[in-house]
Amino acid sequence: MDRIRSAFNSMIKNERYSRFTLQPVEDGERHVEVKLSDDATDDAAEAEGHAGGSPSFRPAPPHQSRRNLCYLVLGTLLIFVTGYLIGYVSHSKPQAEQPSCATELETENQPERTPVVASAPEVQLDWKDITQLLKQKLSSQAFDKTLRDFDLPRRSAGSEEDISLANGIFDKFTQLEMDPWNDIHYVQLQMPDSERPNRVLFGSDVFTPTGYLAYSAPAKVQGKLVYGNYGRQEDLDVLQKKNVELKGSVLLLRAGKISFAEQVDNAATKGASAVLIYPDVEDYKYLADTPLYGHVHLGSGDPYTPGFPSFNHTQFPPTQSSGLPKIPAQTITANMAVALLQKIGGPESDASSGFKGGFSLPAYRLGGSENITVEVNNVLVNREIHNVFGVIKGFTDPDRYIVLGAQRDAWGKGYTKATVGTSVLLELARAVREMVEKDGFRPRRSLVFASWSAGEYGSVGATEWLEGYMSSVDKRVFTYISLDGVVMGRGSLMASASPLLYSLLESTMKEVRSPLGSATVYDMMGKSNWEANTLRPLAMDDPAYPFLAFSGIPSISFHFISPNTEAYTYYGTNLDSKDHLNYETNYHTSEMTVVAAQLAGQMALRLIHDHLLSLDVSRYSSVLTKAVSRVYRRVSQLSQSGELKGVSPTWLNRARGSFQRAASGISNAIVNTDLNDKEACRILNDRIMRVEHTLLSPYVSPIETPFRHILLGRGSHTLASIAETTDMEQLHTQLALATWSLQGCANAMVGNIWDIDEEI
Numbered sequence: 001m002d003r004i005r006s007a008f009n010s011m012i013k014n015e016r017y018s019r020f021t022l023q024p025v026e027d028g029e030r031h032v033e034v035k036l037s038d039d040a041t042d043d044a045a046e047a048e049g050h051a052g053g054s055p056s057f058r059p060a061p062p063h064q065s066r067r068n069l070c071y072l073v074l075g076t077l078l079i080f081v082t083g084y085l086i087g088y089v090s091h092s093k094p095q096a097e098q099p100s101c102a103t104e105l106e107t108e109n110q111p112e113r114t115p116v117v118a119s120a121p122e123v124q125l126d127w128k129d130i131t132q133l134l135k136q137k138l139s140s141q142a143f144d145k146t147l148r149d150f151d152l153p154r155r156s157a158g159s160e161e162d163i164s165l166a167n168g169i170f171d172k173f174t175q176l177e178m179d180p181w182n183d184i185h186y187v188q189l190q191m192p193d194s195e196r197p198n199r200v201l202f203g204s205d206v207f208t209p210t211g212y213l214a215y216s217a218p219a220k221v222q223g224k225l226v227y228g229n230y231g232r233q234e235d236l237d238v239l240q241k242k243n244v245e246l247k248g249s250v251l252l253l254r255a256g257k258i259s260f261a262e263q264v265d266n267a268a269t270k271g272a273s274a275v276l277i278y279p280d281v282e283d284y285k286y287l288a289d290t291p292l293y294g295h296v297h298l299g300s301g302d303p304y305t306p307g308f309p310s311f312n313h314t315q316f317p318p319t320q321s322s323g324l325p326k327i328p329a330q331t332i333t334a335n336m337a338v339a340l341l342q343k344i345g346g347p348e349s350d351a352s353s354g355f356k357g358g359f360s361l362p363a364y365r366l367g368g369s370e371n372i373t374v375e376v377n378n379v380l381v382n383r384e385i386h387n388v389f390g391v392i393k394g395f396t397d398p399d400r401y402i403v404l405g406a407q408r409d410a411w412g413k414g415y416t417k418a419t420v421g422t423s424v425l426l427e428l429a430r431a432v433r434e435m436v437e438k439d440g441f442r443p444r445r446s447l448v449f450a451s452w453s454a455g456e457y458g459s460v461g462a463t464e465w466l467e468g469y470m471s472s473v474d475k476r477v478f479t480y481i482s483l484d485g486v487v488m489g490r491g492s493l494m495a496s497a498s499p500l501l502y503s504l505l506e507s508t509m510k511e512v513r514s515p516l517g518s519a520t521v522y523d524m525m526g527k528s529n530w531e532a533n534t535l536r537p538l539a540m541d542d543p544a545y546p547f548l549a550f551s552g553i554p555s556i557s558f559h560f561i562s563p564n565t566e567a568y569t570y571y572g573t574n575l576d577s578k579d580h581l582n583y584e585t586n587y588h589t590s591e592m593t594v595v596a597a598q599l600a601g602q603m604a605l606r607l608i609h610d611h612l613l614s615l616d617v618s619r620y621s622s623v624l625t626k627a628v629s630r631v632y633r634r635v636s637q638l639s640q641s642g643e644l645k646g647v648s649p650t651w652l653n654r655a656r657g658s659f660q661r662a663a664s665g666i667s668n669a670i671v672n673t674d675l676n677d678k679e680a681c682r683i684l685n686d687r688i689m690r691v692e693h694t695l696l697s698p699y700v701s702p703i704e705t706p707f708r709h710i711l712l713g714r715g716s717h718t719l720a721s722i723a724e725t726t727d728m729e730q731l732h733t734q735l736a737l738a739t740w741s742l743q744g745c746a747n748a749m750v751g752n753i754w755d756i757d758e759e760i
């Protein structure tokens with residue numbers, strides 16, 4: 001080798017190049033040195049000086065040149081063979097050390113992913129594997145411990161206990177490496193004045209109730225006491241037919257059927273001066289001296305920052321929500337209500353009216369003859385509240401995510417209202433995180449876990465977050481799943497949701513085992529009529545409602561309940577405890593919590609796992625058709641009677657047709673698309689995600705009318721309101737705006753602007 005290298009170097013030494021030369025160094029080796037053209041000229045001149053003007057290239061003697069050439073050929077061949085052997089050995093290593101094409105592609109689509117060790121290749125999980133893993137990781141033993149850890153005697157919003165809970169949840173998310181963060185708001189909550197208690201004066205009786213209704217108007221008023229059943233519109237119509245004067249009266253109402261806020265709003269609309277609300281023993285089976293708590297804000301969030309967030313740095317002029325009541329409202333106990341009903345006087349209620357409650361009274365009289373005084377002295381207090389978040393990031397579309405949320409605060413113990421939901425939130429976070437870290441689960445989209453505060457005051461924490469980040473949230477969050485009150489009993493299921501989620505709920509019910517045996521939840525609710533047995537309208541006091549009607553995010557809440565019941569009677573009382581929930585579940589609370597976690601977890605995993613979002617646009621068709629039909633009939637009747645002129649419902653019906661054609665277009669595109677094509681799926685998912693958001697009316701202010709959804713919202717802009725209004729000018733305007741809102745939704749669903757066929 002030394003002789004070959006020496007011959008090779010000798011030949012190279014006799015050749016001069018203008019840019020690259022091999023120069024000798026002190027140890028006898030040579031190195032490459034870059035020479036520019038000027039350097040080459042200098043070298044040539046130097047060579048001429050030493051060789052008497054000979055050219056820069058001087059050939060070697062013939063024999064020496066021939067011998068050196070042989071050495072050069074042999075050296076070149078030896079180098080080639082050596083290089084080939086090295087290459088062969090380096091490419092013959094075990095296959096496990098080579099990343100496959102699939103792994104390389106996945107790595108491109110998985111930002112911030114920890115590299116997979118070659119000895120533990122990634123396992124591709126199908127849907128059956130995923131659901132089986134979730135079942136294995138959700139156990140009643142784990143829930144027993146978590147439920148104990150979060151069972152506290154008090155947890156009022158903004159209190160030390162609430163902040164301590166928030167910090168504990170933050171630490172849990174940190175341990176799970178879920179990149180947790182806090183969302184802090186400074187809100188105004190209303191509480192009783194410790195120095196001036198609320199009072200009710202009726203004759204010689206003076207009552208000082210412990211419970212109260214947050215956001216009542218503070219005032220002292222007097223009026224005739226009138227019994228108004230549940231305070232629904234039909235109940236107040238009965239009173240007016242009986243010629244019972246409502247203007248200036250104090251309405252005594254029993255809790256239930258509708259929210260406290262709706263009861264007070266209905267009373268104020270009829271001119272009542274105050275409202276008293278009590279739990280009738282027919283509806284609430286607990287001690288008659290149990291205080292009742294709630295709120296009467298006809299909306300959600302901090303009512304003193306409507307439409308914008310309650311950040312500490314926010315500088316807005318003083319503003320009040322249009323949903324704040326103008327009259328005082330107060331809860332009283334069942335015992336107090338009996339004392340009032342015994343002396344109320346007035347005409348007797350008809351047996352057919354449904355006014356008769358569960359008290360042992362000779363009759364339920366309607367009142368209207370005796371004066372009563374109501375004094376409410378509630379005061380506003382400033383509270384710092386913390387929302388806590390953790391995230392499990394997706395591997396393909398991490399910028400698209402669903403949110404699972406649970407309320408953390410409560411009036412008292414709040415076991416059913418807050419403890420169960422928070423436990424489900426944390427156990428699902430732990431289970432899914434383990435599936436990702438240990439079992440090879442690779443969700444396509446992200447999963448955000450949220451713990452809310454001030455939920456008892458009307459989803460304050462959740463709504464403030466929505467208001468604070470609306471510009472980004474409504475483009476990225478494609479579903480919200482509420483975990484509040486998921487276990488209220490055992491034996492039946494009640495759910496409220498956006499129509500987009502009906503199909504997902506149905507398919508998940510078919511996969512989750514019933515708590516009553518080996519059959520599924522779907523079987524438990526009746527296969528042929530599951531929708532009628534399970535689905536309920538999404539009420540305004542539902543924690544999922546602001547996500548849907550305010551932010552345009554498809555949302556769902558569900559509750560396992562006891563048969564033949566519609567609500568958990570201990571909500572809003574100090575009796576919402578572990579013992580009472582155990583009684584309702586026949587001491588199967590932890591087992592029921594596992595079933596609820598599986599139902600919520602499987603819906604969430606389906607949404608973040610599949611290429612295509614499990615949101616069924618076609619399920620909106622029947623809801624829309626019913627709403628448009630009501631408006632169509634109403635407008636036609638008014639036009640025929642001559643009350644309404646120059647207005648046709650045809651345009652609204654054509655907009656409905658555009659919506660249904662756009663929905664069919666999405667269905668056809670799904671059938672004709674390769675669902676393994678990530679870009680094609682993302683385009684389809686974008687079209688699906690536009691549906692709920694574009695059903696929000698762009699023509700109303702979120703400050704005055706926060707629930708802007710034209711089908712499921714609340715206000716004069718909704719199709720339901722248009723079908724009932726008696727103001728012809730308003731009907732004309734709102735019909736036109738609703739028509740174009742619906743047409744705009746249809747256009748957004750089409751996708752490309754050049755594909756829009758504007759038939760309207």
